Amino acid sequence: MPAEPAWVHHAIWWQVYPLGFVGAHPGTAATPGEHRLRRIVAWLDHAVELGASGIALGPIFASSSHGYDTVDHFRIDPRLGDDADFDLLVAEAHGRGLRVQLDGVFNHVGREHPRAQAAIAAGPGSPGASWLATEHGPEGLRFATFEGHDALLALNQADPGVEDLVVRVMVHWLDRGADAWRLDAAYAVPPEFWARVLPRVRARHPDAWYVAEVIHGDYQAFVEHAGVDSVTQYELWKAIWSSINDRNFFELDWALSRHGRMLESFVPATFVGNHDVTRIATRITDPRHLAHALVLLATLGGTPTIYAGDEYGMHGVKEDRSGGDDAIRTEFAATGPAGAPDGGGDAAIYRLHQRLIGLRRRHAWLHLATTAPVELRNEQYVYEAVGDxxxxxxxxxxxxxxxxxxxxxxxxxxADDDTSSYGNGSVAPHGWAIWNGGA
Structure with a gap:
């Protein structure tokens, strides 16, 4: 497995789901000349002030609805704008020292993709349908879908044309200035496919970073066999909010032992919120404990991501239904933070994010840090983070x-305000603190 690029050691991502962020939810018509993608530029200074070093974009390519049903990987979604808008966003981000990550949907395409339409017309098993995966159903051979979604047709990664397509798409947008790729639904793709694709892309862009969306399973084996730089650390995400809500730090300690073993071979992508899950301020049932989740994200080894809006304590519930993502993919003010009351939410939570991200940037060694428990009880947890x-x-x-x-x-x-006022080494009820343990 190649070593991750050196710049990733300092990476802290601010993640945006563009279609929702700019008010182009599924069903929104494209408006010529609106150039919604440029709205994100108004928030780039906010990302810098927060302490982020990169902006991680959700899908921006032409699609039928939510962005994950791609119809053209080489064209910006017309609801967002065009190539010139993308070039402007990249230039403005790079001008502020921000890297840019794109979201690549390479496991499936939307039913309205031209190749999918041609395959449907030709029928499963025909030469013209070789790009799409097939399966046997009650009615015979049929096109396979992604997790039962009829609008998402699975690609056939064994077909050389699919491999060539993915390489061309990744290189095309890296050539235009992208710095990293998130590989959507990578867990549904044979690792051998990525092992063939990524060396071809790295040959052109050796300094790019590749993170795979993997939810369950053996993360270390996936990284080893696929050749990606990182995977999404859903195990740790779940353990953070679950252990806090249940007041059971033994669950977190067990997850951190596994996390530490991962850090021996790769650096996981860590988060407490993203565009696919209930917002962390909603997930944490006792508001006094939201800070504890943020402290963990800031002090554990990994490449952390802040989901846009979480820094303001925004709420939203992910629901398993059509449109169930809308509440967590909300629209942001077109004019930037100045166009939203209090910047969009809780100013105290925003300042806490700044403090903790600032601490992490001053201790960049935390990227590779491993942890060991010092004191472990159901309601109290003390750990040391060690590295370099x-x-x-x-x-x-x-x-x-x-x-x-x-x-x-x-x-x-x-520390939290109550703990800081003690001054005697004690941690206040429902409080937290971080001490310098020295070199």
Whole structure:
């Protein structure tokens, strides 16, 4: 497996789902001359002020509805704009020192994709349908879909033409200035396909970063066999909010032991929110404990991502129905933060994000840090994060009483307001603190 590019060691992504962000939800008609993609430019200074070093975009290519039903990988979705709008966004991002990540949907295409339409006309099993995967159903041979969605037809990754298409698409947009790719639904694609594709792309763009969407399974084996740089760490995401809600830090500690083993061979992509899950401010049932999830994201090894709006404590529930993503893919003000009340939400949560991201950027070694438990109880967890000769001590308290972790001298590097007022090494009820453990 190739080593990840050096710039990723400092990467902190701010993720945007463009179609929702700019008000082009499924069903929205394309309006010539509107150039909605440029709205994101108005938020780039916000990403910089937050502390991010890159902007991770959801799907931006021509599609029929939500972006994951692609109909043309080489064309910007007309609801967003055109190539000139993309070039402007990349130039403005790079001018601020922000990398740009794209979302590649290469497991399936929309039913209205020209190749899909031609295949449907020719019928499954015909020479013209070789790009699409087939399966046997009650009525005989039929085109395979992605997870039962009739509008999403699965590609046949064994076909050389599909491999060539994916390579051409990835190289095309990297040539135009993209820095990284998220590989959507990578878990549904044979790892051997990525192992053939990525070396061809890296030959042209050796400094690009490739992260695969993988939800369940053996992350380490996937990285090894597929040759990607990273995978989405859903195990840790679940353990963070679940252990906090259940006041059961033993679950988190177990997940961190697995996380540490992953860090021996690759750096997972970490997050507490994204465009596919209920927002973290909604998921955490006790608002006093939202900060604990953010502290974990900031101090654990990995390449972290902040989902746009989470920094303001936005709420939204993901529902398993048609349109069930709309509440977590909301529209943002076209004029940037100044066009939204209080910047769009809770200013205190925004300032906390800034503090914690700032701490992480001052301790860039955390990218590769591993953790070990120091004190572990249901409601209290103290762990040390260690890497490159450095050490931080992190204490989380979900209980109703203060507690004093062992080995904490002096004022913490960062803490909640109540803990900071103690000044005696104790962590306030429902509080948290981070101490410098020294080199």
């Amino acid at each position: 000769g450095h050490r931080l001590l992190v204490a989380l308290n979900l209980g109703d009483h203060p507690f004093a972790p062992a080995g904490t001298d002096g004022q913490p590097l960062a």
